[in-house]
Amino acid sequence: MLLEEIAGLDPDGIRTLFDTGGEYRRAISGGDYVEDFHADLRRARESGAVHEGCVEEALGLPRPEYARRWSEPVVSVFDYATVNAVFRDSETFNSEILRGTFATFGPNILGMDGAEHTRHRAVVQPSFGRAATQWWIDRWIAGITDALLSRVEERGRAELNLDFCALLPLLTITGSFGVRMAETLRLRELIERMIGADVAREDKLAASAAAADLLLPLIADRRENPRDDLISRLVQERVRDEDGNLHGLTDEDVLAFARLILTAGSGTTWRQLGITLWALLNNPAQLDAVRRDRSLVRAAIEESLRWEVTDPTFFRMATRDTVLGGVSVPAGSRVALCLTAANHDPARWGDPDAFDLFRPLRPHLSFAGGPHVCLGMHLARAEMTVALTAILDRLPNLRWDPDAPRPVLMGLQMRGPARLPVVFG
Structure with missing residues (x-):
């Protein structure tokens, strides 16, 4: 049944929503950046x-359109030690600048700090902790992976970006919500409109309301008929208020979590899985090593995360005058933390620009750090581990399609390959 439902998804809709190199992507992510x-x-x-100005300006590029509206000073940070220190100093560098997401998502943990952030994150953390990964694998990831690969394994060729990478995390998250397959792409389209840098505010709010129209009936149903899914868990959770009292989540609380989880879960893992496959296909000796020894799957994923972060830049706001790397940072400044640059710091990694899954594992910053470390990092790793293992099992002798142009990695804000044309067998 799942295979039939996936086959019914609109291929043009998938291509529009998940084409890194398309016009829409270029407009909001610097997708034409292929240097x-x-x-x-x-x-x-x-x-x-540390540089004055945003990351693009430090690279010698014009200030991007989305940053031209900023009135406050901006500095960008490029080394591991300073980026890590900023993430961990939440008193000097907070997430105030992300409270703008409250208008479309509802109050959410991205823009919260301190005790408020701790209280609200505690609500959803158990469903995304390391101990919950097997629940995700058994309920959704394994079955969706099987169905997606069943569609392509007899063909001998595939475009894995759209046939597989884009759909696995999207269907995992929407499946955990109980969203009908027919509404999956519609919900993803609404989320894209909510976060689009080139989308007018009124259109963002309209998209947010339309997403609520799809999700609220599910929330109401799970209050009456709980199941073993994420929405059911959320409606049964309790949040502690400022006075220490526990109370249930309102529909708006659940909506805020749902919008945020869908945005993060259906975007970043898609591109990071594509980056992992791209790196291995371009390093055949390392790909062969993983084929022979599946214990290297973890190393390949961690090296992919370190080597090429799909969201290279995170932002914080300085709460007081300070100094970073000898550069004065006035209170109210935006601080752009370049995770990719930090993960390539030669003070921490030897030959950092090389993709090398045999290097010793060391903590990286691809999931950020400090109190706001990525909520879904264990889920993302589980999805990529199950996916890469299954691809190696079921698509033997995987290699680039010799009849298709070799894809490149592109983008400055949402980085990844536009295509993954492969042959196998």
């Missing part, structure tokens, strides 16, 4: 760990 990102970041870092 040697690592070399450009290295030159910026070597000229100073």
